[in-house]
Structure formats: C-alpha cells, structure tokens
Amino acid sequence: MNREQMSRIAHAGHPVKSPLGDDSVRRLLARGLPRGDERVLDLGCGGGEWLLRALAMGPRVHAEGVDIAEGDLCRAAAAARDLGVRDRLVLHHLSAEDFQSAEPFDVVLSFGAAHVFGGLLPTLAAARSHLAPGGRVLVGDGFWERPPSREAVEMLGDFTDLATTVDRVVADGWTPVDGHVSTRQELDDYEWACWGSLAAWALDHPGDPDSSHALATATARRTEWLRVYRDTFGFVSLVLRPTPE
Ligand SMILES: C[S@@+](CC[C@H](N)C(=O)[O-])C[C@H]1O[C@@H](n2cnc3c(N)ncnc32)[C@H](O)[C@@H]1O
Numbered sequence: 397m398n399r400e401q402m403s404r405i406a407h408a409g410h411p412v413k414s415p416l417g418d419d420s421v422r423r424l425l426a427r428g429l430p431r432g433d434e435r436v437l438d439l440g441c442g443g444g445e446w447l448l449r450a451l452a453m454g455p456r457v458h459a460e461g462v463d464i465a466e467g468d469l470c471r472a473a474a475a476a477r478d479l480g481v482r483d484r485l486v487l488h489h490l491s492a493e494d495f496q497s498a499e500p501f502d503v504v505l506s507f508g509a510a511h512v513f514g515g516l517l518p519t520l521a522a523a524r525s526h527l528a529p530g531g532r533v534l535v536g537d538g539f540w541e542r543p544p545s546r547e548a549v550e551m552l553g554d555f556t557d558l559a560t561t562v563d564r565v566v567a568d569g570w571t572p573v574d575g576h577v578s579t580r581q582e583l584d585d586y587e588w589a590c591w592g593s594l595a596a597w598a599l600d601h602p603g604d605p606d607s608s609h610a611l612a613t614a615t616a617r618r619t620e621w622l623r624v625y626r627d628t629f630g631f632v633s634l635v636l637r638p639t640p641e
Pocket residue numbers: 411412413414439440441442443444445446462463464465468490491492493506507508509512
C-alpha cells in the first residue's frame with residue numbers, strides 16, 4: 397500500500413485533511429467568499445473538500461485546485477460530478493509551486509500544505525502572486541501551544557507560538573479579518589478519525605497483505621500523537637487581506 401492509498405483510508409471519516417470541524421470550515425468559507433461569484437484557488441487541495449464546499453455556496457462560484465496526489469484529484473472530480481458542480485471546477489495535477497494562471501483569483505486557500513512552500517510566509521507569498529486586487533487568502537497552519545520537544549519539532553516542523561505566528565503574518569503585509577484556532581475537540585477528532593479509520597480498515601481486512609502494516613502504522617501514529625505532540629501542537633486558520641502599502 398502506498399502513502400496515498402493509506403492517506404485515503406485514514407481520511408475516510410474526516411475528508412477535510414486538516415483539524416477543523418464542518419462548522420469551522422463553513423464559517424471560514426463564508427468570510428472568504430462574501431459575494432458568491434468568486435474565483436477560488438486551493439494550493440494543495442487534496443480531495444477538494446474545501447473547493448466542493450465553496451462551489452456549493454453559490455452557482456456563480458468557480459474553483460481551481462492544485463495537488464500532486466492524482467487519486468485525490470480523481471476523487472475530487474467524481475465528487476464534483478455527483479454534486480453537479482464539475483463544470484465549475486478545474487483540477488491541476490502538478491506541484492503547487494509550479495502552478496501558474498493567466499487570470500488571478502479572488503480567494504486563495506491553502507490548508508495543511510505550507511510545507512509545500514517551505515513554511516507559512518512562503519505560502520503567503522505564493523498566494524499573493526495569484527491574488528486579484530481586493531482578494532482574500534484563507535490559510536491554515538500549525539503553531540505551538542506550548543514549547544515543543546525536540547522530537548515534536550523533528551516530526552512536525554519548526555512553528556512558533558500563536559502570537560508570534562500572527563505577528564509575522566501581519567509584518568509580512570497581511571491583515572487578519574477573521575481567524576479560528578482549532579479546539580481541543582477538533583484536534584482530537586481529526587487524529588482519532590485518521591488512525592481509527594486506518595486501524596478499522598486493517599481489522600476489517602485481515603486477509604489483505606497490507607493489513608498488518610496498516611494496523612502497525614495506525615498504532616505508531618496514534619502513539620506519536622499522544623506521546624509526542626498532542627499537548628503542544630495547535631492549528632490556526634486565518635482569513636487575510638493584503639494590508640494597503
Ligand atoms: C494535509 S493535506 C491537506 C489537503 C487539503 N488542503 C485539506 O485541508 O483537506 C496536504 C496536501 O498537500 C498535498 N501536497 C503535498 N505536496 C504538494 C505539492 N508539491 N504540490 C501540491 N500539493 C502538494 C498533498 O498531496 C495533500 O493533499
């Protein structure tokens with residue numbers, strides 16, 4: 397089983413691949429798409445959950461998603477067909493760093509994909525390059541609730557605390573117009589859903605050659621979460637507008 401197949405099983409019960417509940421996603425999208433006729437881009441769109449929900453907000457919304465995971469993009473396309481929004485969704489199978497568009501976007505999303513660009517600020521620089529005048533960026537990334545262990549930094553990356561994270565974003569020329577800090581419930585729900593789905597799949601497929609590997613992975617990831625980063629990792633989502641110069 398490759399990484400993408402394992403990820404698909406792990407996210408079966410939590411299709412948004414970030415630690416946010418459905419109400420939080422809805423509220424952030426409502427803040428990001430106030431008009432209902434926006435062109436929306438998602439850098440690292442995964443299975444397209446954010447874009448599908450954005451498209452469902454109004455018949456004049458158009459969306460484009462970029463990801464390197466072909467299977468996720470195929471599932472996004474199939475879900476868009478089922479929802480009757482396929483004609484308003486364009487999917488690009490390429491690295492988000494290489495994406496270019498002749499037309500800018502009113503909204504640029506990127507959740508849980510800042511590692512693609514090398515961190516939050518480079519992600520915002522990429523988003524800015526695609527943003528139309530008056531546009532908004534919706535971004536979600538990690539921060540440290542408490543000082544992390546060296547192991548946690550090695551595992552998840554080198555974040556800062558919440559206030560420093562927002563200070564850096566503001567110093568980079570952005571004004572937060574809304575935000576959301578994932579609750580303990582949202583963070584826990586996400587981890588239980590991922591490693592629970594993978595473990596359940598393994599138990600349901602005892603004869604599959606990948607079953608024992610999947611179960612061992614679920615156990616290892618759950619243990620890492622509980623022992624290494626549950627008490628220190630946080631996740632912040634920001635709705636940003638460029639600060640006038
Ligand atoms: C944690 S998932 C988040 C997916 C989605 N934003 C969401 O919140 O549901 C990170 C995504 O980044 C994608 N990714 C990783 N490297 C990438 C790259 N170089 N270009 C575009 N996407 C990439 C992965 O395939 C994955 O879908």
